[in-house]
Amino acid sequence: MVAHIAMEIQVRGACGFGEEENIVNYGNVAGVSWLWKNGSGCGACYQVRCKIPQYCDDYGALVVVTDYGVGDRTDFIMSPSGYSSLGKNADASSELLKYGVVDVEYKRVPCGYSGYNLIVKVHQHSRNPHYLAILILYVGGTYDITSIELWQEECQEWRPMRRAFGAVFDSANLSKSDIKLRFQVSGSAGLYWVESKNVIPCEWTPGAVYDTQIQLH
Secondary structure (H helix, E strand, O other): OOEEEEEEEOOOOOOOOHHHHHOHHHHOEEEEOHHHHHHOOOOOEEEEEEOOOOOEOOOOEEEEEEEEOOOOOOOEEEOHHHHHOOEOOHHHHHHHHHHOOEEEEEEEEOEOOOOOOOEEEEOOOOOOOOOEEEEEEOOOEOOEEEEEEEEOOOOOOEEEOEEEEOOEEEEOOOOOOOEEEEEEEEEOOEEEEEEOOOOEOOOOOOOOEEEOOOOOO
């Protein structure tokens, strides 16, 4: 879908990506409002083009959603590097920066992370062995992660994790044992579950990164 909106420059990071925000898509990121989708819109990729012919590049900019934000007459609130990518060249980008807010059109496009599977990163505040918070990174294609469940052998059942905020999910009252995860994925084929081929070991540490061996295209 293509729509017409406006845009300004700013980004905070309500998805919880933290320092990863500077790495994902080379810092070409954006905050959104109604595309936020209660946090499941985190990590979505959009092609955004501005509409001033003498300055705007025909392709526009590819940005990744890393934040929630509402601005004056705006829907995309872009990082400086993402905003600058809208211009045909450096001079054109400088002229666009003077506008601050410009009309754009956009559409969702598949995210492509060459060499990366779906990644789980233990959140920095997850320091209690009975409490786990995780950040979801590198969701490929045009998929959204709508729910996550975990499995521990002692419980013998899948238990839902809470979406704490953005792309961060957490769960408390855990036993001290390995954790298996499965992810509810929303895409063109509807809703379905995919299960991680690796486990999070019981001796996890804040900042640790685990490869799920799941690849979404």
